[in-house]
Amino acid sequence: MTLSETTLLALMRELDDPERLEQPLHYDRAEIGLAFDGLIRRLEADFEAPCESERDSQDSSEYGRIHVPAEATICGTRIVVCVSKFGSLAEVCADNPGAYLGTEEAREEGVLDMADLATVEQALAELGYVSVPEELLESDYEGPSALEPFATRPTWWTRFFGTIW
Template sequence: MAKSEIELLALLSELDDPERLERPLHYDRAATGLKFGALVRRLEADFGASCEFERDTQDSSEYGRVHVPADATVCGTRIVVCVSKFGSLAEVCADNPGAFLGTDEAHEEGALDLGDLATVEQALADLGYVSVPEELLESDYEGPSVLEDFAARPTWWARFFGTVW
């Protein structure tokens, strides 16, 4: 079941630890990698295509990304799934993060099929990920961590998917 915006903001606040910007205290790299591998395999099976991926991102709170190729989607636009090192958070985007103002806009502009989005969201839910809409992640960050050094405009995306160094 999808979480409401209020529930998602509460979760983001709960996961926010100003002492640990890159990964949470009890981060299990091996378990995160296994779960991510399962996500890649699931999306490849669901879309019938090989998916490129990046994993174990250095100096970032993002663990990795899976790219569902454009030719495997109804609208011909690739789907990118970003996975955070925090709390199994995930984000689904058409083309790339920031290419659209979220999945609603991507759908309205003909770049994202709702069936494809539902397929990705179901895979995330089945594997225990919490999907956070890009629109919410792009809202102003209001937590205790100091992000000014890492982002011109601190957002929840910068906190849980951005580069920290």
């Protein structure tokens, strides 16, 4: 199920705690790690390829990233799935966050196939993640946290996936 932009913004505002920039109050690293491992296994099965991952990003509100290798995708461009420490928020992008203005531009450029995107989005939804489009994450941040010392133009991506220290 795809959530509307209004619903996603409301969710991000709800998760935004200005007292806890790096992780939420009841953050359970072990639980997040188990869910992340499950997502890795699912993507490896769906794409029939081993996926590299990074986790426990220091000084960041991002938990980790999973890289679906380029050779496993229809267009030959890797897919990166970023997972936040907040509310199981996730982002899907072609190549790297910020490489394109979003999945729509990546599709138009011929580097992201909609079937591959649908495969990742389905895995995220079935495993309890909330996928937030890169286009929305790159919009101006309008929440209560003081992010200006960490970014000249704070975005929702800065808040939930970026380095904040």
